[in-house]
Amino acid sequence: MSAGIPPLVQDSGVPFDLFIQALTEQLDKAQAAMALKARVGKLPLTFAVKEVSLDLRAFVQMVDDDVFVRPAGPGDAEASTIKLALTTITKPMIEENAIDFQPEDPKFSLREALGEGKDSEDLQRRLERIGVRNVQQLTELRKTAGTDVIARLARLPVNRLQQALMNAAAPRVTQVESRTEAGLGGPDPVASNRVQITSPLLRAGRLALVRAAGETVPVIEAGDGSLVLAPLAMQLGCEAEIDFGDGDVGHVDLSTGSVGRMRDGRARP
Template identity: 70%
Template structure:
């Protein structure tokens, strides 16, 4: 018999793993019944619809995770945990589930913190639905720094650093069309309506051919591609970013 790790012996199992194991076994039972119906050509069979469980267990927190340990004989102080599982359709799952689409590591939250973001800080932001730089910028625009700091319980100075770095322009795409027709796509959360930033690279101005919804499209000269560009948003907000795909800009210090 496999010996359980000391943590599982003392604290039990993480609550999410318990739910996953339970639903996985229900899925197996459902799949087995479906195979039996197809092979046996049964006109009628049974299906799992609703499952209700009443558990006596001890609930505790370990490193921000909820653990369940089933109560043993004579352990009368355990909590009563009631679970009810029902069936849902695939569209319902997709509609209500968190989108875990892979994030470009060049533009990750860890990158926004200069690579120094801890797992605890990432969990704090994830609890309020922030998993990407884009989500962080959107929440800042609608709620403000103080609200984010209060909800995430992150130190204000660390959060301000992340917000400042996340708002720096970054090169999302470069179109190499030859000659002077190349296009550089910048994502710039600090872009203001009716106010284009001034951009310089290699000692010359870089033409802006399109700007909307936090996106800027540049048409640099061939010699400016790959060079460091200065992006002046006005009011003392100046950032620097190399005109190469995947580059994350930094703010210039006064």
């Protein structure tokens, strides 16, 4: 029987989450088959599985950061006993308790914030363990809990986390355009510029202050994560200072594709 099992599974077993998924998937198939039988056969009374209890004798071990289980064979007296009790859950209960899998904004990629180093994947897994799956969550948690708390819970070096927070919060110029509009006082057209800036620190209810070339840059539109400016021609290409409020200040050049930085080259704890 073991001849058809892959060597890796024989040695380490299977990840515990995959075991649970396979088990519940088969229960889903059984439930669907019973529902089909009741509908086709028009049975006035049938049976369903309410709860499933299993006592699994297996060996448990850690492989990297994953828990693996390998079922015990005959004569394996040192195996542990894993007790599983599966019960039913309704769709509203799933929607209430499950993770909200919204697509991550590509402008605020968590992987990009963590950098391209060889340890980035490990850092991302550590943040996901405490529920941080995108930059917006990381930014909000930094505001409510602080850098030290996040670093301790995720078991991350504080300086590495601060670098990630700095990269995540840095303002970025996503669009620069010039347009010609009709003048209010006469027929001569008036040139105007628009610059769109994104950052997870931007909020619709809190207007950021922007200065460039010694002058204030007018803000004509503000929303969650984005800002539209109307700079003067002399301010285009210049470095702008953005005061997000609460002590957060960023710098970015007003040119297409520019990626800015936070003040002092670090994220504020």
